[in-house]
Amino acid sequence: MFVSINQLNKQFLDKDEKPTTVLKDIDLQIEKGEFVSILGPSGCGKSTLLSIVAGLTEATSGDIIVDGTTVKKPGKDRGMVFQQAALFPWINVLENVMFPLKKEMAKEEAEAQAKKYLQMVQLGNYLNHYPHELSGGMQQRVAIARALAMNPETLLMDEPFGALDEQTRTRLHGQLEDIWLETKKTILFVTHSISESIKLSDRIIVMGTRPGIVLTDIKVDLPRPRDQHKEEMLAIEEKIMRYLKKEIDKVVSEELSHEASR
Template identity: 60%
Template sequence: MFLNIDQVGKTFKDQEQGSFEVFSNIKLSIEENQFVSILGPSGCGKSTLLSMIAGLEDISEGAIILEGSEIKRPGPDRGMVFQEPSLFPWLNVKENVMYPIKKLLSKKEAEERVNHFLKMVHLSKFKNHYTYELSGGMQQRVAIARALAMDPKVLLMDEPFGALDEQTRHIMHDELTKIWLETKKTILFVTHSIQEAIKLSDRVVVMGTRPGRVIADFKVDLPRPRKRDDAQVIELENQVMELLKDEINKVLKEELDHEISH
């Protein structure tokens, strides 16, 4: 298996409250070239799991194995795109995309690769602009180009379109679908949006909370591009929503009980 998440758990330790278990015994296998969305309510640990795959967060139990090698730290085989683009404002678009590869490749190779991915995300004519001169959607396209320029085995995306307005978000969905079809990168995509997960993915992994766990794994075998009003999309969306309803209510009840007790 390309990426194997084998009985993985995460516990945070707090001096005041002791230890807090985010999740335990998470088991997932991801095939190469798959686009997999991880969906669930706040607190289920989906972003924490993504950070563990990236090597940014320690694993409390179990192991995450990528192509036979156990993940213990960050590496160039995994590219990460965050909700905020995390770009360098003092560098222009081209320099931002080149930053992680400029010491790994010759200047000519690096420039060729940067130009290739800027063309892919439709930002070639903005390559000399500073990132603060760009819209939110354009900045996120720079971040995607930067991650792709590293040629990672896995592209990890943590709610990358969560801060965008709805219209821009739908444009980004179409752009990301085209990028995935062209590159066939393995993508793990964390989101709160059922519609977004179904529109983009081959699989939708649904996590529950308190404790965090996998409660369903849907195969999305629908032709791309997918329309929001397609009957099959709506049917699958309703199935996932029905599953998540109890989990969301559980979170709301706990938050309400906490407010009342304080």
């Protein structure tokens, strides 16, 4: 397996110093080149899981192996795209994409590589613009180009289109699908949108909340582009909804009983 998550647990200390379990016994195997979505209601720990894979957050127990190496800290083999583009406002688009390349290659080479990926996200004409001059969707495309530019085997995406409007999001779905088909990256895509996960991924990991566990693992075996298979997509959506319904009911009843016990 290319990415292997074994018996992963994560606990945080809450404000009374009591440990709260955010992720419980997560086991997940991902093959090279797979597009996997991690889907769940807010608070299920899906972003924390991705952050642990990125090496930005430490797990309480268990381990993650990516391409034969145990994850201990962040590394260039795992590119990350956040919900906010997180571009550096003091440098222009080209320099932002060149940021991860500065140390490992000559300037001309880095520039050529950065331009290549900016063209892939169709922003070849915006090299000298500064982040504040771009729309939210364009900023996010620069962020994707920046993550791709260091040529990671794995791309980690934490609700990358969550802050964008519907039309922009739909357009970026198409672009991301094309990029994935072209580069053959392994993608871990965190989202709370069921339709987004069905549209994009090979597999959907549905997570439950309190504590965060893997509820089910759904294979999406539909040809791409998937817009022509509305009915099959709808069937999968209903299936996922049934899983999530229980979770949402659980959250609601927990909140109500908490309210009553006060």
